Amino acid sequence: MVTNKEIAELIFPDIKETIEDLERKYPKRDLPEGAEVTRFAPSPTGFLHTGSLFTSMICHKVARDTNGVFYVRLEDTDTKREIEGSGEQLLKQLHLFNIVPDEGYLGDRQVGKYGPYIQSQRADLYKVVIKHLLEEGKAYPDFASPEELEEIRVKQEKEKLNPGYYGEFAKYRHISNDERKERILRGDSYVIRYKSQGDHNNKIPVSDLVHGDFEIAENDLDIVIFKSDGLPTYHFAHVCDDHFMRTTTVIRGEEWIASLPIHVQLFKDLGWETPKYAHLPVIMKIGENGNKRKLSKRLDNEAAVSYFLKDGYPSEALVMYLMTIANSNFEEWIFEHKFEHMEEFKFSFSKMSLEGALFDMGKVNFFAKEILGKKTKYEIRDMAKAYASEFNPQLLSLIERDEEYFMEIMNIEREKENPRKDYEKFGDLYEKISFFYSDLYEETCKNGLIFNEKFSNEVIKEVLTNIKNRLSLDQDEQSWFGNMKEIGESVGFAPNGKLVKQNPDMYRGSVGDVAEMIRIALTTKKNSPNLYYVMKILKKEECDRRFDNLISKL
Numbered sequence: 001m002v003t004n005k006e007i008a009e010l011i012f013p014d015i016k017e018t019i020e021d022l023e024r025k026y027p028k029r030d031l032p033e034g035a036e037v038t039r040f041a042p043s044p045t046g047f048l049h050t051g052s053l054f055t056s057m058i059c060h061k062v063a064r065d066t067n068g069v070f071y072v073r074l075e076d077t078d079t080k081r082e083i084e085g086s087g088e089q090l091l092k093q094l095h096l097f098n099i100v101p102d103e104g105y106l107g108d109r110q111v112g113k114y115g116p117y118i119q120s121q122r123a124d125l126y127k128v129v130i131k132h133l134l135e136e137g138k139a140y141p142d143f144a145s146p147e148e149l150e151e152i153r154v155k156q157e158k159e160k161l162n163p164g165y166y167g168e169f170a171k172y173r174h175i176s177n178d179e180r181k182e183r184i185l186r187g188d189s190y191v192i193r194y195k196s197q198g199d200h201n202n203k204i205p206v207s208d209l210v211h212g213d214f215e216i217a218e219n220d221l222d223i224v225i226f227k228s229d230g231l232p233t234y235h236f237a238h239v240c241d242d243h244f245m246r247t248t249t250v251i252r253g254e255e256w257i258a259s260l261p262i263h264v265q266l267f268k269d270l271g272w273e274t275p276k277y278a279h280l281p282v283i284m285k286i287g288e289n290g291n292k293r294k295l296s297k298r299l300d301n302e303a304a305v306s307y308f309l310k311d312g313y314p315s316e317a318l319v320m321y322l323m324t325i326a327n328s329n330f331e332e333w334i335f336e337h338k339f340e341h342m343e344e345f346k347f348s349f350s351k352m353s354l355e356g357a358l359f360d361m362g363k364v365n366f367f368a369k370e371i372l373g374k375k376t377k378y379e380i381r382d383m384a385k386a387y388a389s390e391f392n393p394q395l396l397s398l399i400e401r402d403e404e405y406f407m408e409i410m411n412i413e414r415e416k417e418n419p420r421k422d423y424e425k426f427g428d429l430y431e432k433i434s435f436f437y438s439d440l441y442e443e444t445c446k447n448g449l450i451f452n453e454k455f456s457n458e459v460i461k462e463v464l465t466n467i468k469n470r471l472s473l474d475q476d477e478q479s480w481f482g483n484m485k486e487i488g489e490s491v492g493f494a495p496n497g498k499l500v501k502q503n504p505d506m507y508r509g510s511v512g513d514v515a516e517m518i519r520i521a522l523t524t525k526k527n528s529p530n531l532y533y534v535m536k537i538l539k540k541e542e543c544d545r546r547f548d549n550l551i552s553k554l
C-alpha cells in the first residue's frame, strides 16, 4: 500500500527542507512588547486604488504607533491578471503619499530578512509546507477535470446545496494512494487540495479588531492550495507568508471576512498561532440611482489615487481625509492641531465605523486648502515644480520663466496667522495665475472680458479712468481701500452696500462693484487673490497699460 509520504515524495522529490528548517530561517521577530508587524499585500494588477491607499495607510500607521514593522509583500500568484510594471508603480505612489515601508518589496529592490517578498519567488517555501501537509494526510492531489467540476456545480445548483468541493462531492479525496500514484505516474494533471475536517453546520468563534467577536460557519471546503501552474492560491499563501514573515496583525479589506474560516482552520491545522485580524470597511459613494455603492475603478475618478496626483492635490490632503474615515475622532483632533503633525494622532481600531464611509470630495478639497495655506512660498514652489515636472509642462514653463515672480504671486496673504486659502491643487494653477503674465493676459482678453451687465461701457470707462488716474499703490492696504472708496464715491458709487440698499436711487452701485470692475479689467476674472496685492505685483505701469488698453476698446 502506498503511503502519504510516498505521494508527497512523488510530487515534490526536490524539496528537502522541512517546516522546522523554515521556522529556524524565519525566527520570531525580536521586537518590544506591543510592537505590531503589519503588511500591505497588493497584487500587481493595476494602479493604486484609493481603497488600497486607505488600507496601506492604516497598516503603516499601526506599525508606526507601536514601534513595529510595516512591510510590503507583492502578491503576484495570479499571473493572468498581472500588469507589467504595476508593482513598481504601486510602490512609487505609496511613497508619494509618504507611506514608506520599513521592509519588503520596495519596487526596485527587496529589503529584509523575511523575504523573498514577492510570492512568485517563494514557490519552494510553499512546496515545503504542502509536502508536509501531504505527508500528514491533510492535503491530497485532485485530478478532477473541468467537466467533472462543472457536473458537480450543476448538481449542487439543482439540489440547492452549498457550492464547492467538499464531502461526497470531493471525489478524489476518497481515492486510494495507489490510484493517486498511478495517475501521477501516467501524467494526469492535478491541483492540490487541502483536506478540510470542518463541518459547515458548526459555528466557530472569530475575533476581529474592527468587527469585534462573532461566530461564523466552519469551513468544510477542500480548497485548492496549489495550482497546476506550481503556485499557491491566495488562501494558502496568506497563511504561509503571514506566519513566516511574522505578521502580528493582518489588516485587509472587508471582502476577505468570508474566507476567514479557511484561514483560521489552516493556521490551526498547521499548529501556527493565528494573527490578529482587522477587516476594514469599504469606501462607498452615492451612485447614479441614489443608492450607496462601492467606489468603482471603472466609474469613479476618485477611485484611483493617480487622479489626485495628476490633478496636483497635496498628497497629505488625501491621507488626512482618509484618516477621518478611519477614526471618527480624528477630524476634531486635526482641527485642534491646526492640520499639522498628523503622525502624532493615536489611531485605534475601536474608533472605526463598521459602515463603509461615503467618499467626500468636498472634504478632500477642504484639507487640501488648509494644507497648501500652511506652506511657505518656497515649499509651494518646490511642490508645484515637482508636480509640474511630472504632469504639467505648461505650468512648469510658466514657473521657470521667473521663479521669484512665481513665489511673489503665491505669497499673496501667505505666511501670516490666518493665511488666505486660495489654492487646493496645482492642476488648475496655470489657469488661476496666468493673468499675472502679460502675454497670457492678452491672450485671454482676446476673447473679451465680461463685466456686470448692469453697467454700461460708459460707466465702466468712467470708473476705470478715474481709478487709473487717481488710485495710488504707494500706500498700505487700508489707505488704498479708502482711496478706492473715495474715487468710487466721486463717480456715484456708495462706500458700502448697505447705503445702496437704503438709497437705491442715489447710487450707481457700491465700492464692491468698483472693485469688481478693477478685478475683471486686470485679471480677466471675477475671483482672484487680494486685489491690492495683485496690483502691487503687477505694478502701476502694467496696471495702467491694462486699463488704457481696455478703455480704448470700450
Ligand code: GLU
Pocket: 040, 041, 042, 043, 075, 238, 251, 252, 253
Ligand atoms: N493580494 C490581496 C489583495 O490585493 C491582499 C489581501 C490581503 O491583504 O491579505 O486583495
